[in-house]
Amino acid sequence: MLAELFLDAARGCAGRSPLTQALLIAAAEDLARGGVVARVMAGAECDRPGTVPGLRFAGALHRLVLEGRAPALAAHYPTAGGEPDLDALWGDALPVLHEHADELRVLVSTTAVQTNEPGRSAPLFGGLQTATRLAADAAGRRAGFPVRLLEVGASGGLNLRPHRVAYPVDGVKLGDPGSPFTLDPRWTGRPPVDVAHNLRLVRRAGCDPDPVDVTTEDGRLHLQSFVWADQVARFERLRAALDLAQLDPVPVQRAAGPEWLSEQLVRPERDVLTVVWHSVVWQYTSPADRAMGRAVLADAAARATPMAPLALLVYEPRRTHGPDPYRFQLLLKLWPAGVSLRLGWGAGHGTPFTWDTQPWD
Structure with a gap:
């Protein structure tokens, strides 16, 4: 189940990235309800765990922020000069997901997680x-x-x-x-x-x-x-x-x-x-x-x-x-x-x- 893979990724963020953890937990709940995240992740329902669909989702959103195309969401992202407000994070993410759902789906489906640390x-x-x-x-x-x-x-x-x-x-x-x-x-x-x-x-x-x-x-x-x-x-x-x-x-x-x-x-x-x-x-x-x-x-x-x-x-x-x-x-x-x-x-x-x-x- 895709929502469970999101929760697995969220657990991997525990103690290391509160922002990503909160984002993925909220996205998993939205997925389970059949919300906009299901539209963004369409086609990924059978992805194997090793492809880490949750992190691909988070990376696609982060890319929009870095490109300056999600200013309200960027206010929560320290990499864009923001300060996280975890209580308000998902509310500011939802409009971005609705506006860019098709583009995000393409990003999620065509990219692999690469950190090259x-x-x-x-x-x-x-x-x-x-x-x-x-x-x-x-x-x-x-x-x-x-x-x-x-x-x-x-x-x-x-x-x-x-x-x-x-x-x-x-x-x-x-x-x-x-x-x-x-x-x-x-x-x-x-x-x-x-x-x-x-x-x-x-x-x-x-x-x-x-x-x-x-x-x-x-x-x-x-x-x-x-x-x-x-x-x-x-x-x-x-x-x-x-x-x-x-x-x-x-x-x-x-x-x-x-x-x-x-x-x-x-x-x-x-x-x-x-x-x-x-x-x-x-x-x-x-x-x-x-x-x-x-x-x-x-x-x-x-x-x-x-x-x-x-x-x-x-x-x-x-x-x-x-x-x-x-x-x-x-x-x-x-x-x-x-x-x-x-x-x-x-x-x-x-x-x-x-x-x-x-x-x-």
């Missing part, structure tokens, strides 16, 4: 520094390897420029101190290697089944609309990452991950550390694609050499035995060095992050 560049930066140093040590090199970064499920590619971001740590800006994007990594502990030296990325590429062109206004609005509207700091972080992307464009290819990765890894590249990276995409891939991706990576790992090494670096939720059923962990495998490490864990958006290097079985 740039905060994950912080653990990525430390993970890349660790990988290149350990690969160099295994090869007997004095200097760290330059990196070829390959991202599967890259969305708009906002995490394909971790070396272009400024990270304030202990009073010093790591990465690129002159960057227009400063990201506080909120680290507890530190990576197991020196991260003060320059990280060199010589090649970057990404793929996604539905890539977002962040050099266009449409692409920027698409990603901004899926940020919960009362998370202003996260919204501003995304805008800074989008501005950086304009200065340093990296196209993302429309392709399925296993096939694209197979093409990218067809032969080892000497004097370069090739790093396959993905973050919070594993749960959205099919079992068949997961199996195919593992096989592609295993074939490439068998061809890796000390002077043409390969790394897998991922930031994904994993089951735990603690109070939280899942924890986002940064994991590293390195071939042919045989390194397999859990580097630490953090929030789903990448910050804060705790460095705690342990073997990864």
